Amino acid sequence: EPCPCPYCRGASHRLWAVERGFKTVKCSDCGFLYLNPRPNAASRHKSTQLGVHGAADDMNISEHYVPKKVAQYRAILQECFPDVWQRGKPISWLDIGAGYGEVVEALASLAPEGSSVIGLEPMQVKARSAQQRGLNILTSFLGPETPKCQFASLINVFSHINDFDAFLRDVASVLEDRGEFFIETGDLGDLVTRDDLPGELGSPDHVAFASIRHLAGFLDRNGFEVVSVH
Numbered sequence: 001e002p003c004p005c006p007y008c009r010g011a012s013h014r015l016w017a018v019e020r021g022f023k024t025v026k027c028s029d030c031g032f033l034y035l036n037p038r039p040n041a042a043s044r045h046k047s048t049q050l051g052v053h054g055a056a057d058d059m060n061i062s063e064h065y066v067p068k069k070v071a072q073y074r075a076i077l078q079e080c081f082p083d084v085w086q087r088g089k090p091i092s093w094l095d096i097g098a099g100y101g102e103v104v105e106a107l108a109s110l111a112p113e114g115s116s117v118i119g120l121e122p123m124q125v126k127a128r129s130a131q132q133r134g135l136n137i138l139t140s141f142l143g144p145e146t147p148k149c150q151f152a153s154l155i156n157v158f159s160h161i162n163d164f165d166a167f168l169r170d171v172a173s174v175l176e177d178r179g180e181f182f183i184e185t186g187d188l189g190d191l192v193t194r195d196d197l198p199g200e201l202g203s204p205d206h207v208a209f210a211s212i213r214h215l216a217g218f219l220d221r222n223g224f225e226v227v228s229v230h
Helices: 041-050 068-080 082-087 102-110 124-132 164-174 212-221
Strands: 013-019 022-027 033-035 092-096 116-120 149-155 175-184
Touching (some): 068 102
Antiparallel strands (some): 022 033
16 A cells, blocks of 8 residues: 655655565655555554465564573663662553563563563464463553553564554553653664665565654654653
């Protein structure tokens, strides 16, 4: 489906890359990178659940559990939220797009006793793997039935989301008053040419690539305040 820029809604763009026959373009107005055209919403929804991208000759997108990520994210979260761990009071945390549960595992090791740490993962193979390791993972997308939380995280999921404004409204609906939202994603939106990026883009599974200014803009216009950038 052809689409305007997901950030500024501009229609003018230039071709930035072609991967597996899918075009990534750079918005002429704001510099945002996005897949255009992109698989329709129904196709993406099914692919996310099954772990196979039908729009790209059944490209496998299920990946695998990476144990070293647990220590990696434990260190990152320890550094970014020292006050939360030092207070020692129970918290509620929702990791959206939890994958194989590495971040949930890291959070569970940091969170004070009595805390609720839940992962949300719609891909069945990933959710089952995490559940078998004893993690609290719900096999579903973010929605009205999602439990409320004080903290939410989105780790390397931004590039999979077609409409980040709508997604942020859903995040806001599950966050308690003065809740905090932690995002990690690649900083690609300001790259000038495809030659500036080693490796693959992951098209068509990855549909959007932001810079820090794009992320800050998305957050600001949806009622979030940026507390810190790492």
